[in-house]
Amino acid sequence: MRRMTARPANTHQARLLRLLRDGGPNSRAQLGDQIDLSRSKLAVEVDRLLETGLVVADGLAASRGGRRSHNIRLAPGLRFLGVDIGATSIDVAVTNAELEVLGHLNHPMDVREGPVAVFEQVLAMAAKLRASGLAEGFDGAGIGVPGPVRFPEGVPVAPPIMPGWDGFPVREALSQELGCPVMVDNDVNLMALGEQHAGVARSVGDFLCVKIGTGIGCGIVVGGEVYRGTTGSAGDIGHIQVEPDGRACACGNRGCLEAHFSGAALARDAEDAARAGRSPELAARLDGAGKLTAVDVAAAAAAGDPTALDLIREGGNKVGQVIAGLVSFFNPGLVVIGGGVTGLGHNLLASVRTQVYRQSLPLATGNLPIVLGELGPVAGVTGAARLISDHLFSPA
Amino acid sequence: MRRMTARPANTHQARLLRLLRDGGPNSRAQLGDQIDLSRSKLAVEVDRLLETGLVVADGLAASRGGRRSHNIRLAPGLRFLGVDIGATSIDVAVTNAELEVLGHLNHPMDVREGPVAVFEQVLAMAAKLRASGLAEGFDGAGIGVPGPVRFPEGVPVAPPIMPGWDGFPVREALSQELGCPVMVDNDVNLMALGEQHAGVARSVGDFLCVKIGTGIGCGIVVGGEVYRGTTGSAGDIGHIQVEPDGRACACGNRGCLEAHFSGAALARDAEDAARAGRSPELAARLDGAGKLTAVDVAAAAAAGDPTALDLIREGGNKVGQVIAGLVSFFNPGLVVIGGGVTGLGHNLLASVRTQVYRQSLPLATGNLPIVLGELGPVAGVTGAARLISDHLFSPA
DNA sequence: CATCTTTGTCCTGAGTGTGGAGAAAGTTGG
DNA sequence: CCAACTTTCTCCACACTCAGGACAAAGATG
Structure with a gap:
């Protein structure tokens, strides 16, 4: 197969390609409705794209009461x-x-x-x-x-x-x-x-995407575009201080969010609790090396283990505290929470929501959904x- | 005088108007160097702007080794x-x-x-x-x-x-x-x-502008444009929590930044200190109603009063703590501090800087200027x- | 005074884009 | 089965945009 060699020659062609990517196959007429171009000009640009091979016309669509349309779609071999x-x-x-x-x-x-x-x-x-x-x-x-x-x-x-x-x-x-x-x-x-593109944040212009995995980070979308900051480190919220004289963090400071709650911190806390005999549910899940993961904590919580539930609630409070600040500052239209700890599910979500709705201004939280990501890995x-x-x- | 009636008819004209606004009077040739247009096209657009009266051509500039240029400028009567x-x-x-x-x-x-x-x-x-x-x-x-x-x-x-x-x-x-x-x-x-436009943030694309007056707020500029958030409340950082069980705030929560440091909070603290006899400098500045302002605190600090200096340092720490979080999150290219408390000057700035440089990631603070606004009121x-x-x- | 530089104007030609006429292909109702 | 209507697509004439070069205007330089 020949690989993609051509690139769109102008912004019209670029917009057409994105329309076809996001909206799937489409007729010339329907494309014309979505783009601000006359039918004649549109036809010219589509023809040029057909020549490059980036898009193909395959078959006719069902009639909608008149002449049937040609199906225009992105080259099916693109990968x-x-x-x-x-x-x-x-x-x-x-x-x-x-x-x-x-x-x-x-x-x-x-x-x-x-x-x-x-x-x-x-x-x-x-x-x-x-x-x-x-x-x-x-x-x-x-x-x-x-x-x-x-x-x-x-x-x-x-x-x-x-x-x-x-x-x-x-x-x-x-x-x-x-x-x-x-x-x-x-x-x-x-x-x-x-x-x-394909998840909960479709059609939201400004939103935050908090990823809690081994560490914690936050994706920032402004006007539909990812904001990366001056040196590319925007969204690095793992080392925001949540406790004045809190735990020592790998970064050298004390009280960082990541030190108090993240996949790694949660596992460590769970292992401590298990070894200290504070949670039989967690102790039962210790593997040979005496290790646990967020999945184990989620399972223990699902089984009703109060220690596991406490760990999740405490962690959610910490994350919620930081997110509350970010919500006040950034006033997003949506907050998405994802990453490895998504498995903690609604227990985590509940305590995050409580913190945010309590601490942030009503105007910023009034119509603010806080949801789990829907795409997972x-x-x-x-x-x-x-x-x-x-x-x-x-x-x- | 006739008021501005016309508006630019296209983006070229708009860009020309902004060039003249930001760069002052200019010749056609120099405008051509700053805009991506041929001389002929540029001349046409300038002529159209002259017709509308938005810009005028008044007099000739000094020669730069050849034919003298006409001075194009925005209508001098615009207000x-x-x-x-x-x-x-x-x-x-x-x-x-x-x-x-x-x-x-x-x-x-x-x-x-x-x-x-x-x-x-x-x-x-x-x-x-x-x-x-x-x-x-x-x-x-x-x-x-x-x-x-x-x-x-x-x-x-x-x-x-x-x-x-x-x-x-x-x-x-x-x-x-x-x-x-x-x-x-x-x-x-x-x-x-x-x-x-005219101050310290010229030529910086992404920056934060923290205004500390009666309250505290933060202007957010992304890619040269003000970011206002989904409901227009972006930058409302006065009610971010800085102390878990801190002072009661007018908003109903506890420990808000604004409750611990702002023009109003600083004045209150200073009055308390003066009345409690902890600072003769401040006591000497009490007015008839027993009131003080940030200006009094600045003056006392300048006179070397340790209590006033402490108040400023403490406040700077609180603000710095919040700014440190924002810097990690937003990774700006500049932080400007302004508002009524600018008079506290470098004492305030020093403690803010200390907090930010200590708490934020090196990558975000590496080349980050934190400065006072230069325009004042x-x-x-x-x-x-x-x-x-x-x-x-x-x-x- | 001839030559060079800078500025500004004019003209042609290539390309961009609109809107309408009309052909192609189909549905619907009598 | 045919006439009337729809929808889709193509073609064409015309207006507008814009670049680039030729050239004129106005001054500096030696």
């Missing part, structure tokens, strides 16, 4: 690769041009093993997806990493939890290996993009595909 | 009115089309007296400025109010410190009275616009003029 590198695992997926996930793989891996080892794994997973017949090659790839990124260059900068990646040319290296364009971003931003890879498609579907 | 309504005083200013302040009045007044009384005062001040010969009429007016605003309609919504203004049609009423277009915004946003009115000129200098 994007979405990669989401977490602290403890890797997600890789293939999508079509409409960003529907055709295949998805997950592999546990510690990001601290460094870029070379991780890349090897990513490429192996991509090869596996290709071998399964889902793609003959990739037209573009998006990749998320758990740390700040200098976005234009696609290079991680001073990432606390993956020091070995500092300055590693992720974009260039992956582009070389895959032979296609690549865009790199923070994993939290990609989750936000994913939920915006697909959010990151969908966002990654969205990132590269946004790039490729812009004028060259 | 904008900038109004900044604070909690305890009103600022009104007249500017020319380049937003230079030609005249400026200040009048103490309690905003709680309600919109009717305040409007009367504002109109009297505007009339006074007009009578002094600075303007024969106004081509537009911008007005800032100390509370959230539904921006498109120009109506305050649920403003805590000025309940009588809720839903009052500020834009429509003022437009009627003045007979010119009016735009309304939060006073903090206007301060940010002012500092961006002119910031608000300049921002107001900028607001309305941005509106009028956009395609109709």
